[in-house]
Amino acid sequence: MKKIILVIVVIVLSLTANAQSKRSKLVLKNGTELIGTIKSIDPIDVVKIVISNVETTIKFSEVAKIEEVNEDEEPSNNSVKQNNKKDEKIRVTELIDYPESYELKFGSHCIPMVLVKGGDLNMGYDDRHSWKMKSEPVHLVNVTSFYISTTFVSSDIVQSILGKKKKKDRYRPDSWKVAHDISQKIAIESGIPVRLPTEAEWEYAACSIEQDKIFNECTDVEFCLDIFDKFSNVDYVIDPTGPKEGKYHVIRNYNSKYGKFDRSAWYNYRDNAYFRIVVKAKDLK
Numbered sequence: 001m002k003k004i005i006l007v008i009v010v011i012v013l014s015l016t017a018n019a020q021s022k023r024s025k026l027v028l029k030n031g032t033e034l035i036g037t038i039k040s041i042d043p044i045d046v047v048k049i050v051i052s053n054v055e056t057t058i059k060f061s062e063v064a065k066i067e068e069v070n071e072d073e074e075p076s077n078n079s080v081k082q083n084n085k086k087d088e089k090i091r092v093t094e095l096i097d098y099p100e101s102y103e104l105k106f107g108s109h110c111i112p113m114v115l116v117k118g119g120d121l122n123m124g125y126d127d128r129h130s131w132k133m134k135s136e137p138v139h140l141v142n143v144t145s146f147y148i149s150t151t152f153v154s155s156d157i158v159q160s161i162l163g164k165k166k167k168k169d170r171y172r173p174d175s176w177k178v179a180h181d182i183s184q185k186i187a188i189e190s191g192i193p194v195r196l197p198t199e200a201e202w203e204y205a206a207c208s209i210e211q212d213k214i215f216n217e218c219t220d221v222e223f224c225l226d227i228f229d230k231f232s233n234v235d236y237v238i239d240p241t242g243p244k245e246g247k248y249h250v251i252r253n254y255n256s257k258y259g260k261f262d263r264s265a266w267y268n269y270r271d272n273a274y275f276r277i278v279v280k281a282k283d284l285k
Helices: 002-021 155-162 176-190 199-207 211-215
Strands: 024-028 033-041 046-051 054-059 063-068 090-092 101-106 109-116 119-123 139-143 146-149 221-227 249-252 263-265 278-280
Touching: 024 046, 033 054, 101 146, 101 176, 109 155, 109 199, 109 211, 119 199, 139 199, 146 199, 155 176, 176 221, 199 211, 199 221, 199 249
Parallel strands: none
Antiparallel strands: 024 033, 024 063, 033 046, 046 054, 090 119, 101 109, 109 146, 119 139, 146 278, 221 249, 249 263
16 A cells, blocks of 8 residues: 555646646546646645646546646647647537527427537626626636527416416516526426536636527626625635535626626616526436
């Protein structure tokens, strides 16, 4: 056992020494590849990698392999590489070919959904560009591929699920809980694990090449799954879900006068939020 531990330590020290002098490619088990300079490697804890002058911590258990980067190698169209531009919001990393769209059917209803291919997101924005972002510092996260509805959940759908009389074509829930409960009922009715989008998924979609298909001319605020608060965890996380506790939930808006990077809590827009649904691409059979 002592010999095995000694071998692991020697290998780790060797990897760290080489990685600190050269740029390395960190390949995660979900297919993501990060390019940067390895600062340290602990096989029973974390790997620390510096990307675009930002130190990022990744659990070693999420790492598939570490490779030295050939600086002369030209990246192909299928290469997954972390962009060194600090201002780039997202970088698509997933290579799995999912269908570009999906129709969620249940009963007589059909909800059109579009694929947003997963990757890395520089989540958050500084206070120069956002009214109440409350998300500093900007931090790198990974969002796996998902489908998001291109329309809000309608009154017709809510009526068929809850048996309520239709008042308007557009359904506006009385609270986040109502929106959440309806999304769960749709999941049961359809047999597909749909839900409200996490804030990371919403922001990733708002920065993706599919943004116009999803949000179009929409000017309304919409519910996210997460609780509203400042981001407390700035480590590299796959599919973050926000704070564990809090009084209000996040709402976001693509076409507000403050722009798509503004975030707020439901109490700021009481009785004025709608909702759409998402499902992870890997959860569709």
